[in-house]
Amino acid sequence: MRNVIIIGSGPAGLTAALYASRANLQPLVIEGLEAGGQLMLTTLVENWPGFRDGIMGPDLMAEMRTQAERFGAEIIRGNVAKVHLSNHPFTVTTSDNSYQCRSLIIATGASARLLGLPSERKLMGHGVSTCATCDGYFFRGKPIAVVGGGDSAMEEAIFLTKFASKVTVVHRRGTLRASKIMQDKALANPKIAWEWNSEVEDINDTAQGAVTSMVLRNNVTGDQKELPVDGVFVAIGHTPNTSLFKGQIEMDANGYICTHTGTRTSVPGVFAAGDVQDHVYRQAVTAAGSGCMAAIDAEKYLEGLPQHLGEAQMSA
């Protein structure tokens, strides 16, 4: 039996682990498929306080992990397949094992959203990508496109100019959603071209099994055009990873977990932190902050439990 299980190992999960371990709760962290979270796919993080010259995303996550482990957090590889939240203690099942816990912190984050085109799925790994740092290398000297208008689209576009001959940003609006500093960087980059008010109708060529071009439709003029590219990087936002909890916990219409008075969810003893419950701020530092809150909330919850509860049962 665990005091607290934390699902997810991004900034929210690992900060929760740090605080819970320092509170002597011996947390178990199940890291998940995308261990380390979204920062593992970034390069230089310039808005994490305390690093005036920035820090590489994967390095920051490695530090957080080591720091949590130093205080006794147990971090295991594995992906949660099932949770059972209607009985207390809760049950968390991975492919290898089943665990019981008195409190649960959900920090499963969010994953890249796709356009939803059949051709996009077929060409994934053959020119369509959601990870510039993983796949940018394959497009040396080639023209590519980035779809999206937020911070991550700008970061990917700027990063990809190191490899590509030309990066075209395709955005469905006439203005960017990205922060001013990222906009300025991208707009000043001579290798970045812009397709405003443009939506992706299709990606060619599924018959060849490789990306050759994309079909764009201007949503103001209605004009269609074909843009020759060898790669398409999709950066149109994220969807929360909450399918595990459907029907067991209150969520909003977009699948984000609803939290109240801190990080409490609709199930007492279950807390949520980071992007899985935040579609507004979505920053590493706010995720970490809510991870800290979840650990403190879980600690308070555990203090209020009758001592005997669950102690008789041991985990499998």
Place this chain on the structure above:
Amino acid sequence: MASEKVQTLTDTNFDDSVIKANNPVLVDFWAEWCGPCRRLAPTVDELATDYDGRVVIGKLNVDENPNVAFRYSIRGIPTLLLFKGGQIVEQVVGLADKDALKKLIDKHV
């Protein structure tokens, strides 16, 4: 480090080790600089142990072996291709958990 049961595949040995192999072969396309590839590596190692003698599990470094990567239009890693009788029968792009991979492999053994 890769498990000793994992074969190192190259542009040179690919046809003999994969295309002409009697058993199904799972090929992991990877590179040093690819973070998600490093995360997938332990799973691939475990599969090599689990399927020892039934399925060959191999790794192909796309930097050192551009010809094979080009032949299969690999433009994103990690990518796993399962070959049987020289043909691709399954393809997985990006991270996947061990159970999902086992289900795919089990369809072909």
